[in-house]
Amino acid sequence: MQTASSSSDITSSLRESRNFKPPAEFVKRAHLKSMAQYRKLYAESIRNPDKFWGKAAAELEWMKPWTKVCDWKEPHAKWFVGGKTNMSVNCIDRHAHGWRRNKVALIWEGEPGDEPHISRARNIPYASLLRQTCQFANVLKQFGVKKGDRVIIYMPMIPEAVFAMLACTRIGAVHSIVFGGFSSEAIKDRILDCGAEVVITADGGYRRGAVIELKKNVDAALAHCPGVRHVLVVKRTEQPVHMVPGRDHWWHEVQQNASYECPPEPMNSEDPLFILYTSGSTGKPKGIYHTTAGFMLGCQMTTKYVFDAKEDDVYWCTADIGWVTGHSYSIYGALLNGLTTVLYEGAPNHPAPDRFWQIIDKFGVTIFYTAPTAIRAFIKWGEQHVLKHSLKTLRLLGSVGEPINPEAWIWYHKVVGKGRCPIVDTWWQTETGTIMISPLPGVTPTRPGTATLPFFGVDAAVVNKEGKEQPRNVGGLLVIRKPWPSMLRGIWGDPDRYRKQYWSEVKGCYFTGDGARRDKDGYFWIMGRIDDVVNVAGHRLGTMEVESALVGHKMVAEAAVVARPDDLKGQALVAFVTLKGGQVPSNDLKDQLRAHVGKEIGAHAKPDDVRFTDALPKTRSGKIMRRLLREVATGGEIRGDMTTLEDFSTLARLRHDEE
Ligand code: PRX
Numbered sequence: 001m002q003t004a005s006s007s008s009d010i011t012s013s014l015r016e017s018r019n020f021k022p023p024a025e026f027v028k029r030a031h032l033k034s035m036a037q038y039r040k041l042y043a044e045s046i047r048n049p050d051k052f053w054g055k056a057a058a059e060l061e062w063m064k065p066w067t068k069v070c071d072w073k074e075p076h077a078k079w080f081v082g083g084k085t086n087m088s089v090n091c092i093d094r095h096a097h098g099w100r101r102n103k104v105a106l107i108w109e110g111e112p113g114d115e116p117h118i119s120r121a122r123n124i125p126y127a128s129l130l131r132q133t134c135q136f137a138n139v140l141k142q143f144g145v146k147k148g149d150r151v152i153i154y155m156p157m158i159p160e161a162v163f164a165m166l167a168c169t170r171i172g173a174v175h176s177i178v179f180g181g182f183s184s185e186a187i188k189d190r191i192l193d194c195g196a197e198v199v200i201t202a203d204g205g206y207r208r209g210a211v212i213e214l215k216k217n218v219d220a221a222l223a224h225c226p227g228v229r230h231v232l233v234v235k236r237t238e239q240p241v242h243m244v245p246g247r248d249h250w251w252h253e254v255q256q257n258a259s260y261e262c263p264p265e266p267m268n269s270e271d272p273l274f275i276l277y278t279s280g281s282t283g284k285p286k287g288i289y290h291t292t293a294g295f296m297l298g299c300q301m302t303t304k305y306v307f308d309a310k311e312d313d314v315y316w317c318t319a320d321i322g323w324v325t326g327h328s329y330s331i332y333g334a335l336l337n338g339l340t341t342v343l344y345e346g347a348p349n350h351p352a353p354d355r356f357w358q359i360i361d362k363f364g365v366t367i368f369y370t371a372p373t374a375i376r377a378f379i380k381w382g383e384q385h386v387l388k389h390s391l392k393t394l395r396l397l398g399s400v401g402e403p404i405n406p407e408a409w410i411w412y413h414k415v416v417g418k419g420r421c422p423i424v425d426t427w428w429q430t431e432t433g434t435i436m437i438s439p440l441p442g443v444t445p446t447r448p449g450t451a452t453l454p455f456f457g458v459d460a461a462v463v464n465k466e467g468k469e470q471p472r473n474v475g476g477l478l479v480i481r482k483p484w485p486s487m488l489r490g491i492w493g494d495p496d497r498y499r500k501q502y503w504s505e506v507k508g509c510y511f512t513g514d515g516a517r518r519d520k521d522g523y524f525w526i527m528g529r530i531d532d533v534v535n536v537a538g539h540r541l542g543t544m545e546v547e548s549a550l551v552g553h554k555m556v557a558e559a560a561v562v563a564r565p566d567d568l569k570g571q572a573l574v575a576f577v578t579l580k581g582g583q584v585p586s587n588d589l590k591d592q593l594r595a596h597v598g599k600e601i602g603a604h605a606k607p608d609d610v611r612f613t614d615a616l617p618k619t620r621s622g623k624i625m626r627r628l629l630r631e632v633a634t635g636g637e638i639r640g641d642m643t644t645l646e647d648f649s650t651l652a653r654l655r656h657d658e659e
Helices: 024-029 035-047 049-057 087-096 126-142 159-171 184-194 214-222 292-306 324-336 355-363 372-381 406-416 495-503 543-551 587-600 626-635 649-655
Strands: 068-073 076-081 104-109 123-125 150-154 174-177 198-202 205-207 210-212 230-234 248-250 272-278 286-291 314-317 340-344 367-370 396-400 423-426 460-463 476-480 510-518 524-529 533-536 539-542 556-566 570-579 609-612
Touching: 035 049, 049 068, 049 292, 076 292, 087 126, 087 159, 087 292, 087 324, 104 126, 104 159, 104 355, 123 126, 126 159, 150 159, 150 184, 150 214, 159 174, 159 272, 159 324, 174 184, 184 214, 184 272, 184 286, 184 587, 198 214, 214 230, 272 292, 272 324, 286 292, 292 324, 314 324, 314 355, 324 340, 340 355, 372 406, 372 570, 396 406, 406 423, 460 510, 495 510, 524 533, 533 556, 533 570, 539 543, 543 556, 543 570, 543 587, 556 626, 570 587, 570 626, 587 609
Parallel strands: 104 340, 150 174, 150 198, 174 272, 198 230, 230 248, 314 340, 314 367, 367 396, 396 423, 570 609
Antiparallel strands: 068 076, 104 123, 205 210, 272 286, 460 476, 476 510, 510 524, 533 539, 556 570
């Protein structure tokens, strides 16, 4: 694949013609039932977005109505200008004060199973979700958290994490969730970047039978974050942790005297709701921020139509709340629609590789949303683990995070969905907030490997660098040509980077960073990132971040990180490293470097392969020839002994004029 700067014509070799129509049984009950219906609504949403979104937003609860639907001055959008609302009211109060009050909002399953020694509610009804959220909102207030303050959440997948998110939204604090797999360095960077003064965490969390020491990681981060005044700690695993007097407080103690009632803060539509850090093509993660009303509407609408959400659904999105999918779909989209959503704390293969299928049968899950990397792992573990369980309640399957390879799609369809469940392959990003391109399950004939057609209001196109649409089946840049309600509003503290990153590549368009092509039916086939961002096991990583971590090691002089295809994880990282004078390559050092990246960023960022070289191949202007490295990493031509130096000098000379 070529980079955007060299050419925007991308060659795609994937052709897939198997077609799957929505099953008649499904269509009968679906919210939307025909292509004609989709096309009509889509055309309206593009022709008159104000009318379309204005009508949709009326389904939410407002404290004050808006005066203008969209105010667009590129690259800044304001949606529902003048309106006031509150996320927690829409997610909880609406249901808790009505007939859904005893309906289960959250079904929680801890990794260790039933764990009689830790008494916790497993089913949390809307009424109790409201009480718990308000109570914790009062705790936050007690510790001085006010509207607009940033709060870091670094927690396992336990109900308190949900109470914490919602409590922030209740009082107008801006949450920034840091995935529990991130290291103390990553926590530190995020705290400092957003200026948080309060951190919510737990003593630990369970993962594959082991305890992740969350509090310890927070302590290490806070050694460099003098601005943090308070740490609120949930007791989850009960292993001993160090509590700093005056700074650290146990959740269960401080909430004891907090009231169950907390009036919601009226939030302006455009008040920030959360910041979520994600990788870009530079070494520094970007704090993508979303605001209140538009994001909320996006979550509500897409959950309703893409997942065809119904009152009696039991919905399970397996994403951790530390990623955007966990925000928009595990929690917000589900609760906004008054659904019952499943939250599972642990790994898919603990204690055995059938844990997910066991959970589906145990709770009667009807909608299941997961990532291709997980599906490929299930395939590897063997279908016998799936076949042990009936999965008869499932009616819809979803996929997100990376392109799903046709083999995985077909397996998902046959083995998990038993041929009766439509699959929605949903394309979107942290930046887009909600699903942008996806089949509608009662409407769109699907084909393995394509996310099919844009959602309402999404003016997606495949263009060349000049912004001209590419002919059918010619690859190009995936852009969005109109603002949409749940779009990012910026990069926290860095307006220039926002404009440069997203709004300058193609004039007048939001540039996604992905390459794509459209087929004869207009279906979008996502071809992956065209910048230096890679997708490892559905997690987005900037190769530059990993490079900065590597060069931070005292023995490393220079590093270049590229991706190669990987059967299981989609992509795997290969690091080419030159050492400082006098340092000797060894397998031991290779392990040390991998561990170093784990410490600096998190285990998911560890390169699969570290290869030593005495010089990196560079162009005359000093740019690392990544394309060459990618070829080497993929082809493995120069493999040999892991510890020998790779000599790129001849290859580099040969390629000089090409770059
Ligand atoms: O490259 C696309 C890929 O994941 C990127 C967004 O990553 P992130 O912000 O971490 O959000 C992941 C969850 C929404 C995209 O730019 N991607 C996401 N979904 C798909 C996908 N690639 C192909 N098909 C998808 N369905």
